[in-house]
Amino acid sequence: xxxxxxxxxxxxxxxxxxxxxxxxxxxxxxxxxxxxxxxxxxxxxxxxxxxxxxxxxxxxxxxxxxxxxxxxxxxxxxxxxxxxxxxxxxxxxxxxxxxxxxxxxxxxxxxxxxxxxxxxxxxxxxxxxxxxxxxxxxxxxxxxxxxxxxxxxxxxxxxxxxxxxxxxxxxxxxxxxxxxxxxxxxxxxxxxxxxxxxxxxxxxxxxxxxxxxxxxxxxxxxxxxxxxxxxxxxxxxxxxxxxxxxxxxxxxxxxxxxxxxxxxxxxxxxxxxxxxxxxxxxxxxxxxxxxxxxxxxxxxxxxxxxxxxxxxxxxxxxxxxxxxxxxxxxxxxxxxxxxxxxxxxxxxxxxxxxxxxxxxxxxxxxxxxxxxxxx
Amino acid sequence: xxxxxxxxxxxxxxxxxxxxxxxxxxxxxxxxxxxxxxxxxxxxxxxxxxxxxxxxxxxxxxxxxxxxxxxxxxxxxxxxxxxxxxxxxxxxxxxxxxxxxxxxxxxxxxxxxxxxxxxxxxxxxxxxxxxxxxxxxxxxxxxxxxxxxxxxxxxxxxxxxxxxxxxxxxxxxxxxxxxxxxxxxxxxxxxxxxxxxxxxxxxxxxxxxxxxxxxxxxxxxxxxxxxxxxxxxxxxxxxxxxxxxxxxxxxxxxx
Ligand SMILES: Nc1ncnc2c1ncn2[C@@H]1O[C@H](COP(=O)(O)OP(=O)(O)OP(=O)(O)O)[C@@H](O)[C@H]1O
Ligand SMILES: [Mg+2]
Numbered sequence: 230x231x232x233x234x235x236x237x238x239x240x241x242x243x244x245x246x247x248x249x250x251x252x253x254x255x256x257x258x259x260x261x262x263x264x265x266x267x268x269x270x271x272x273x274x275x276x277x278x279x280x281x282x283x284x285x286x287x288x289x290x291x292x293x294x295x296x297x298x299x300x301x302x303x304x305x306x307x308x309x310x311x312x313x314x315x316x317x318x319x320x321x322x323x324x325x326x327x328x329x330x331x332x333x334x335x336x337x338x339x340x341x342x343x344x345x346x347x348x349x350x351x352x353x354x355x356x357x358x359x360x361x362x363x364x365x366x367x368x369x370x371x372x373x374x375x376x377x378x379x380x381x382x383x384x385x386x387x388x389x390x391x392x393x394x395x396x397x398x399x400x401x402x403x404x405x406x407x408x409x410x411x412x413x414x415x416x417x418x419x420x421x422x423x424x425x426x427x428x429x430x431x432x433x434x435x436x437x438x439x440x441x442x443x444x445x446x447x448x449x450x451x452x453x454x455x456x457x458x459x460x461x462x463x464x465x466x467x468x469x470x471x472x473x474x475x476x477x478x479x480x481x482x483x484x485x486x487x488x489x490x491x492x493x494x495x496x497x498x499x500x501x502x503x504x505x506x507x508x509x510x511x512x513x514x515x516x517x518x519x520x521x522x523x524x525x526x527x528x529x530x531x532x533x534x535x536x537x538x539x540x541x542x543x544x545x546x547x548x549x550x551x552x553x554x555x556x557x558x559x560x561x562x563x564x565x566x567x568x569x570x571x572x573x574x575x576x577x578x579x580x581x582x583x584x585x586x587x588x589x590x591x592x593x594x595x596x597x598x599x600x601x602x603x604x
Numbered sequence: 605x606x607x608x609x610x611x612x613x614x615x616x617x618x619x620x621x622x623x624x625x626x627x628x629x630x631x632x633x634x635x636x637x638x639x640x641x642x643x644x645x646x647x648x649x650x651x652x653x654x655x656x657x658x659x660x661x662x663x664x665x666x667x668x669x670x671x672x673x674x675x676x677x678x679x680x681x682x683x684x685x686x687x688x689x690x691x692x693x694x695x696x697x698x699x700x701x702x703x704x705x706x707x708x709x710x711x712x713x714x715x716x717x718x719x720x721x722x723x724x725x726x727x728x729x730x731x732x733x734x735x736x737x738x739x740x741x742x743x744x745x746x747x748x749x750x751x752x753x754x755x756x757x758x759x760x761x762x763x764x765x766x767x768x769x770x771x772x773x774x775x776x777x778x779x780x781x782x783x784x785x786x787x788x789x790x791x792x793x794x795x796x797x798x799x800x801x802x803x804x805x806x807x808x809x810x811x812x813x814x815x816x817x818x819x820x821x822x823x824x825x826x827x828x829x830x831x832x833x834x835x836x837x838x839x840x841x842x843x844x845x846x847x848x849x850x851x852x853x854x855x856x857x858x859x
Contacts, residue, residue: 381716386703462703470699474761477659477693478713479685 234260237268245275250283253292260291262298269306278303281314293322300327357565364483364561368491371484380484390493394455398501401450406443406505410434410512413442418521427521431528432535434513440540441547443505444498445592448551451498452584456559459490460580463563464573472564482564491556498552499545506544539604543595550591558583610673611636612769612801613658618667620653627653629827631667633820640795640802640815642835644850645822651805652696652773654822658803659771660688671769689717692762692800696773698754700746706733706757707742713764732760736790751778755787763794770794772804776811788814809853813839821847 234253238246245268253260269275278299286292296319300310312320374380417433463486466472472482510532517523559580566576611634618631627650635641643651656662658669660676669676671687679687700709710729714720720728726742733739736756746754755778762770772791776784788811795802806812812819812835819838821831823846831838831847839851 466702469697469702470695471701473656473661474693474695474699474701474758476661477688477691478716479688480716 235264239272241279243274244277244279245269245272246279246281248281248283249288249292250286253286253288253295255289255291257291260295262295262302265299266302269303269308276308278308278310279314280311282316286316288316288319290322292319293326296323297326360565361561364564365557367481367483368487368557371481371488374484375488380488381480383485383489387489387493390490391497393458394451394493394497395501397454397458398447398450399504401454402447402501402505403508405446405450406438406508407512407515409442409446410438410509410514411516412512413437413509414513414516414521418516427517427523428527428531430513430517430521430523431531435510435532435536436540438509438513439506439536439544441544441592441596443509444502444544444547444551445588447498447501447505447548448555448588449585451494451501451551452555452558452581452588455494456555456580456584457577459556459559460563460566460576461573463487463560464566464576467564467566468568468570468573470568487556487560487564490560491553494552494556495549496552498548498555502544502548503541506541543599543604547592547595550595551588554587554591555584558587609637611670612639612672613641613803614668614670614673615658616668616670618654618657618669619665620650620657620662621665622653626665626827628822628829631820631822631829633829633832635801635803635818637801638795638799639818640791640804642812642816642819643803643805643822644807644812644819644835646807646824646850649822649824650827651822655771655773655803655805659691659693660684689765690768692765692767692770694755694759694762694770694772694775696777698746698751698758700754700758700761702746704746705742706738706744706746706749706760709746709757710761710764713761717765728764732764733757735763735794736760737786752780752783755779759787759790763798763800766798767800769801769803770798772802772806774806774808775804776806776808781810784808784811785814787811791815807850809851812851821850 234249234251236248236250238248240246247265280296296310296312296315300323303310312323315323371380375382413434414430417430418427421427421429421433463472466486472486475482475485513532514525514528517528518525562576562580562583566572613635615631615633618628619626620628620631631654643654645651653662657664663677668678671690674683674687676684676687700706701712704712707726707729710732711725714725714728718725729742730739733741736759738753738756738760741749741753741757746757749757755775759775770791775787775791779787791802791804792815794800802815804811804815816835819832819835820829821838822828823830830844831842835851838847842848842851
């Protein structure tokens, strides 16, 4: 801090004269009001601050910002700041800045302290889980109405969403399941080679893929592609008041927008998962037959023996649950979306995070239940 | 009908707000059949919030909104939907459903609430579109037409079911003077031909005077309505400087 920018003069009783000089432009850095504050603290009798400026003072918004801070601080301490000594233009800018400030202060949110923020966040979590539960309730009611034939269901939309779910994810699901199958075979072979039991690679790949891995992988892919796009679509609709328009028409947005999406995913997830099972086994097969020199026929036979039908069912149950989780997370985040473009981005991210977290938690729970039931 | 008929909309002691933040207090006014009722006030004073409470999107903090004597917010869901079915709403940004074509946007309410055949629905859609000057635009998507056309298309949707009450949120925003004028004329024509009651949120002075015959003026500072009545009469008689300033577009004294 350059000392010559600010000079303090106490020659008049109860009054502080601040002389400003030098470079007060933003490019020279912003001065904090600390120095003035400490001066004021050591002279508690001051009730008036006058300001004078030297001839060669260079200034822009940097000076205004400093003075604004000073005036606000002095306002709290009931010290009057006379602006007469300032250049004309600076006085005008200051009064403009102060006027806007006075008008908006009533409705503006003040910056919160850390504890307050934490508390707020906590309350938000409670509120959002409440709205989440409400949403689930809405979905249940709407399903009831759909089954009893009371609600309006757009088959065209539904078919479009089903197609989109398939087309958008098929390539990724193929690639990733194939690779996961290959990786499993490779890693498995490292250990099994030591026992000369490489043929059991088929068991590892088959069981792991069919029981849980392909469902989880597909779930994550679908969450990233489809869940996110649900959130973005519904978020945009929220931002454009399209959802309001549905509501005033007396159409429940859940019936109209959410149910077809959930149904579409609940149908597509198992299909994609079965497909991923096959791709995973194929991946294992390619590695085993191509690189580990196992007998291809023996490998396939082994796989067939290892993978019981009940495993396929376990995998399908996973995929159904994931489908519901991803669709609900995507739609919920979309519907809750704030009404602006940034809100849509946040909704999308949050849909994916919720979806994947939900998938992992659900996997843990289902695995435990299967263990418990001895499946 | 006698002169003591029930008002179409009656607002009693309505308080509006978001959580703890109060937007308006103690609003009371009524809208009669055939009125073109203007809600005016400066930016951010709570016009859209009031509109949301009227069309059933936002529960008011306190007070009642009565439609034909029935308190909207005290009805159950079916009751509310029955009232809402008599509305048409033109949203500020149009709010056409973006995944549907213009024609489908208009036919959806008809599919939901009438027993018309597909063919008949198409005919009604064509009629509504021609009313707003968009004949032949059935198969365009909302993203492919201009803002002004979108607004008119969504007006066609708002009148699809021949509503008793039409709400407009800033109908002329984003329209050029010629189209804004046309929309004003259209509002008057629709009121006369459909016998509808119209509520318009706007701060477009030209349309306030061109179409309005009743109004409320919301004030941001006092969070209350500070004037009500025919805007032309307000302009002539009001003594309140805030109202005069708004209606004459006068410069703020002392600024
Ligand atoms: N979702 C919301 N949450 C919290 N406060 C809100 C919300 N929407 C609006 N507000 C506040 O309510 C007040 C009234 O807003 P509203 O949108 O009703 O104003 P308006 O009169 O329609 O303004 P404009 O003429 O600019 O459209 C504003 O001060 C705004 O900050
Ligand atoms: Mg508004």
